[in-house]
Amino acid sequence: MTALLETGGLSAFYGDFQALFGIDLSLEPGDCMAIIGANGAGKTTLMRAIAGTVVRRTGQVSLSQRDIGGLAADQVAALGVAMVPEGRKLFPSLNVEENLLIGATVAQKGPWALAGIYDLFPVLREKRHAPATSLSGGQQQMVAIGRALMGNPRLLLCDEISLGLAPIVIKDIYAALPKIRAAGASVIVVEQDIGQALKVADHVHCMMEGRITLSGRPADLARDAIHDAYFGTVSAGTGHAVH
């Protein structure tokens, strides 16, 4: 089986500052990958480098073996990559339904349409004529996910979708993930919450300072090793992390 997404030696820069250093990743169709790491580890930059919103990048990015490294964000989107951006980034001039519809601008054929999104997040149906930014944080996150799904993406990038939300709301949102995967999308979630990431993902990659420091299946990864990779500490032989 060929990988859906592959990166090879992917680096990214903001001006003179290098934020990513040679990232190698591979995502099989249907899989869910989690990228974990602390603030500033380069997770969001990695999402942007895949989606094409980073201006300067080097190395390879390919989608189903097609090189997308040189494409602009709108061209990447047209190939079926959708992003739920960090901070949701809903359009304040658009109401809920218009925000969802704008997600269908370059829609592929697929299972997701307005009705499907409203079934997935019933609360949005009631609020569909409300300005998007008048909703609560969790509801806004649902709009952002719905907006991305409206394009029927092959690959869904979720950047920090639990950030700043109450645990109960996070649970509701993550409850949608299995349905999204069942409908056919492969998913990459970026998380700071290690526990949440281990629960949903088939593969976990831990990032620190723009590099991948640890990779593996959740079951194969020891908590201490993740902790070390996350915070950059060196573990002692006994398994205690040194702070």
Place this chain on the structure above:
Amino acid sequence: MLFIDTLVQGVLLGGLYALFAAGLSLVFGIMRLVNLAHGDLIVLAAYLMLLVVTVLGVSPFVALLICAPAMFALGWVLQRFVLNRVLGEDVLPPLLVTFGLSVVIQNSLLETASADSRRLPAGDLVNASLPLGPVNVGVMPLATFLSAVAVIMALQWIFFRTALGRRFRAVSDDPVTAGLMGIRPKSIFALATGIAMIVVTIAALYLGIRSNFDPAIGPARLIYAFEAVIIGGLGSIWGTLAGGIIIGVAQTFGAAVNPEWQILSGHLVFILVLLLRPRGLFPRAYD
């Protein structure tokens, strides 16, 4: 009586200024760009229509149908190949480029069409008037005003009721995220400027029929348009109509007192409004 007559004439004149301003308002609302060549583009469109009228011998209204697509194309090309390159954080480059463009258009027209005053021929329509309640109003001023209302309703409809309008608003809010949705902001900008140029052509039709024009009058039209946009509130299309009417009424009342004061009183009212309401009369809630 005189008061009501002056008021009505002022409101109708405001329709012309709203037409000048609607394109400017649309472009500003979507890409925060002030095109200093806007007035000169209106004059250019008037000359283009004069050319079509002269060569084909058609009425200016038919010329409008021919010139509007041409002006759309011009706007699209201008945005796509020139203005898109200078959009960004820095306000200076777009000002420099559009000011340069203003000088280029004015002087090109001066060389090709001479400095003589011209007018679009519209036969008896120009002097026709009809009684409207207690006052007589000219057919052309009334048509101008109704066209302004129609143009603004059409823009409003595009903006809030169509998929294109949704994209306009999304790109205006956040071009980077719009890109993630598969929208190319620069293509949207090119379409918006194209549409603004259609409005410019409609404005040029009434400008050219109602009064004489020459290559040098563009900057003054830009100023009236700009005043209407600011008074109405940045990005509010109906506000632009209100702004145009305020400038028009101020000018006719100024002229009623002393013809020399017509233009001046429009400017003074603009300054006064801005001192009292810095964000205009109908500002957007967020920006």
Place this chain on the structure above:
Amino acid sequence: MQGYVKTATRASRPFVLLLALVVIALALAPLWASRNTLQDLFFILTMLSLAQFWNLLAGYGGLVSIGQQAFVGLGAYAMFGAVILLGIGPIQAILLGGIAALALAIPTAFFAFRLQGAYFAVGTWVVAEVVRLCVSMWQAVGGGSGTSLPRDARDGLIGLDQIMALFSVRGAEARDIILYWLALCVTVATVLGLYAFLRTRSGLALSAVRDNIAAARSVGVRAEGMRWRVFLIAAFGTGIIGALIFLQNGRISPDAAFSVTDWTAFVFFIVIIGGIGTIEGPIIGVLVLFALQSAFAQFGAWYLVMLGLLAIGVTLFAPKGLWGLISARTGLSLFPVRRRLILSDPSEDKP
């Protein structure tokens, strides 16, 4: 580790010598130049000063004004008014021109600073139109059709007799010499004053703001006082130059004194083509403009079309102008503003 702050560059030392020689040569121009050349030099010098003030506004202060003709025109009209109505000597009246422009700048700034970016630009233009329309109604100085400077005022210029005797020339030529010297003084004062101002603490802050828009925003509150200072300085200087130009013209009309093309478009072309946000840029720009004008002025409006296209091209493809291209190639900086920290630690002291 010790160090000191240095602003001079390698090129700037010989340049100071060269600059001094050029100024001396220009000061002696009445000895070597024909009357036509003197008038050309007057044009170059006054346009250079206007350009430097607009450069200070737009290039350093981020205040893109297209209403500077308000200050040119009002400065000129105040001078004419003072001469005609109050009988003040024309040269003393030039100072009044600057003061009148300054007085106009205060309410203008109060109004225009409410507008951001592009709206500021058109706002200043509206103010210029208001002033033009008001002046057009001022019948004592000729209303809409304008007026000429009274003959006895022109002949009563300070030092006229001495110059006539010294150079053994007629009155008109002597007048050109006096006004040329005034223009030279104003220009040298403008360039050196601007340079000195940019090297002060607040001037350096301006350069930093120009180089970094994000920084400009973060210091926004403090920048308010800075904007006032820059705007008032530019208005005063522009008013002085306006008065000087129309003293040389001897005739004034609202259309000429408040011309957007002459006092804003040309100035804008000089600064853009030469290089905005540098002192060197406008100097190069004004020489280029003069050369183009000499070569192509007979093409009339096509000449302006060409200038407009050139300015658009420069903005798109070489936003730092001709001087930017030169200094990027050579590393030259003739008016070094940035302070460089020279470290005297031996380990750091490598070439």
